[in-house]
């Protein structure tokens with residue numbers, strides 16, 4: 268466990284499990300480390316803590332990004348609701364009701380990749396397909412999206428573990 272690589276917003280950290288010694292249990296980023304301060308050394312429990320940490324950080328980060336991005340996307344009236352769902356080979360999707368589903372592993376990817384997925388899924392609020400109209404929106408509002416998409420495709424194997 269300790270020594271494992273952890274990815275967060277495109278950066279690489281090293282997991283370190285620290286004995287809580289009766290103190291507070293917590294998960295925190297410190298320098299290049301993700302420190303899990305825990306009373307247990309049980310691997311499934313430590314993994315569950317890290318997953319929970321990703322979800323909390325992810326929820327917060329995505330909510331902030333949506334808030335910043337939505338005003339510049341004329342077809343989106345307000346931030347769409349979103350939730351996380353583990354998916355084996357997909358970063359996100361958009362339901363017919365307009366809810367955005369995101370792979371929780373997405374928070375491991377670089378920021379520009381996350382932005383691309385968010386614009387992509389929000390473009391589906393207007394076009395529920397991958398028609399040329401859809402890609403025209405992506406071209407206009409997701410600038411360097413090809414690089415971000417390529418980057419994400421290359422990250423699937425690394426980021427979709429655990």
Ligand SMILES: [Zn+2]
Nearest residue numbers: 387391396397
């Ligand atoms: Zn799509």
